Amino acid sequence: MECREARQKIHDLIDGRLPPRVAAEVRDHLGVCGPCGAEEAELRRAGDMLRLWSAARVEAREPELSALWTRVRAGIEERREPWYASYLRRWFWVPAAAVLVVLALLFYPSDGLEVPFRPKSFDVTVESIESESATVALVDKGEELPRVIWIIENGKT
Amino acid sequence: MGRRDRKPGGNLPAIVLLGLLLFASPVAASPDAPVTVDLGVVVASNEGTTTDPALASIRNQLHSMFTYSSYRMLDRRKRTLQVGETGDFPLPGNRSMRVTPVPAKGNKVRLAVQIMEGERNLLTTTLGLSRGGMVLVGGPSHQKGVLILILSAE
Numbered sequence: 001m002e003c004r005e006a007r008q009k010i011h012d013l014i015d016g017r018l019p020p021r022v023a024a025e026v027r028d029h030l031g032v033c034g035p036c037g038a039e040e041a042e043l044r045r046a047g048d049m050l051r052l053w054s055a056a057r058v059e060a061r062e063p064e065l066s067a068l069w070t071r072v073r074a075g076i077e078e079r080r081e082p083w084y085a086s087y088l089r090r091w092f093w094v095p096a097a098a099v100l101v102v103l104a105l106l107f108y109p110s111d112g113l114e115v116p117f118r119p120k121s122f123d124v125t126v127e128s129i130e131s132e133s134a135t136v137a138l139v140d141k142g143e144e145l146p147r148v149i150w151i152i153e154n155g156k157t
Numbered sequence: 158m159g160r161r162d163r164k165p166g167g168n169l170p171a172i173v174l175l176g177l178l179l180f181a182s183p184v185a186a187s188p189d190a191p192v193t194v195d196l197g198v199v200v201a202s203n204e205g206t207t208t209d210p211a212l213a214s215i216r217n218q219l220h221s222m223f224t225y226s227s228y229r230m231l232d233r234r235k236r237t238l239q240v241g242e243t244g245d246f247p248l249p250g251n252r253s254m255r256v257t258p259v260p261a262k263g264n265k266v267r268l269a270v271q272i273m274e275g276e277r278n279l280l281t282t283t284l285g286l287s288r289g290g291m292v293l294v295g296g297p298s299h300q301k302g303v304l305i306l307i308l309s310a311e
Contacts, residue, residue, distance in 0.1 A: 117212070117214050120289030148294070153298065
């Protein structure tokens with residue numbers, strides 16, 4: 001193996017990403033080639049230093065990371081929902097829609113003239129009745145039917 | 158961290174309370190409470206056999222009381238009157254009806270009613286009804302039939 005090819009593969013060798021046969025070839029070259037071997041040693045040393053530096057930073061920030069994890073865990077606990085929460089979320093629109101319909105019916109601009117007659121009672125007391133120009137009859141066919149005051153003009157019934 | 162997510166259904170009690178308030182039955186009105194007078198003007202005749210859909214809810218009563226084959230609503234007016242206040246309701250054929258709530262006891266209403274035809278007094282009466290009660294006044298001729306006035310008080 002030539003130096004150029006070996007140096008291209010040093011990184012992959014260090015990271016363990018070479019097939020065993022190629023890795024063995026690269027290692028053979030590094031064993032016999034001083035400059036390539038030195039470069040490999042330098043790269044390994046740089047990697048070790050980087051790992052040490054990262055570990056030191058993590059250790060320094062450990063209290064903050066620990067607090068962050070505590071908050072995350074508390075948030076997860078808080079968001080844990082009761083069994084009926086999904087049903088409520090799914091069907092919440094039904095009562096909301098019903099209320100909207102009721103409100104729309106109540107406040108829809110209307111003079112009430114389309115509302116059908118709904119008499120609650122036909123109980124009527126006629127305290128006085130008179131006419132200057134007609135005959136007046138009071139018709140009563142029982143409690144289930146409305147009382148009728150009938151005005152008879154000119155003798156016509 | 159101060160703001161918490163709103164849980165689904167959190168407004169449910171308020172909506173239920175609102176529904177109860179909307180559907181709650183009204184309490185008995187005081188004797189001097191305003192009276193809502195509802196007047197339907199119907200022409201009944203033997204021309205045709207139709208009953209106005211607006212009269213569907215009292216169709217059976219009309220057919221039981223009268224022998225006309227057709228009932229058509231010409232007009233319907235609703236007015237809320239204070240005790241002592243007179244409401245004028247125009248009627249077909251230069252007629253008019255004047256209704257005045259007068260003092261009453263309990264859940265009753267008393268109405269002084271006058272029907273005029275021009276200067277002629279057709280009817281003067283005082284009626285006592287339950288709130289929600291109904292009485293019919295009929296007889297004046299109109300076109301090929303007669304007028305039937307459906308008078309309700311709430």
